[in-house]
Amino acid sequence: MTSNDAAALITLHPEAQAQLFSDARTANSFTDEPVTDEQLRAIYELAKFPPTAANTQPLRILFVRPGEGRERLVRHMSEGNQAKTGSAPMVAVLAADADFHEFIPKVFPIRPEMRDHFAGDPEGREQMARFNAALQIGYFLLAVRAAGLAAGPMGGFDAAGVDKEFFADRNWKSLLVVNIGKPGENAWFDRLPRLDYDEVVTHV
DSSP: OOHHHHTOOOOOOOHHHHIIIIIIOSOOOOOOOOHHHHHHHHHHHHHHOOOOOOGOOOOOEEEOOOOOOHHHHHTTOOOOHHHHHSSSSEEEEEEEETTGGGGOOOOOOOOOOHHHHTTTTTHHHHHEEEEEEEHHHHHHHHHHHHHTTTEEEEBOOOHHHHHHHHHHHEEEEEEEEEEEEETTTTTOOOOOOOOOHHHOOOOO
């Protein structure tokens, strides 16, 4: 089966498949066109719906516009990520809330007692927060693309430094920094190879 044959079996329109998956790339430069508050809200309103364990939704987002806050963030980025983080029209710090259990009575009302269970297990709570926030990060990146924007996700930063800088008063653990905007000049590296179906899939 070719890629085109496979795409034909997906009910999502081919243009949407391309925008979200096959044509989408990690952007390394951006234009100076601003990202609006309305766009940021639209991204979140789409990304919030896919599943997390017990509907816990531990992802937390810090949006950082150019200015003093951006300068504070850039100091914690690895050298190779500083310039593009400094110049992107919008940057998101994506974090896991290790105190997500406080929201369980709201988001999982059929089992409100789970709040007390997690309250007594901080280690397990953080592990669950990180795993489910990582799921939500994938949804977030697709939502950025669905908004007609490009994302430049980066793991090269001092997470402990970012947490101390921005989250000292809350139990958020930063996982990823994402530059967001319209792609600029020479935004893309060449597409790197993907593994084939038979290299990653087995059947029993």
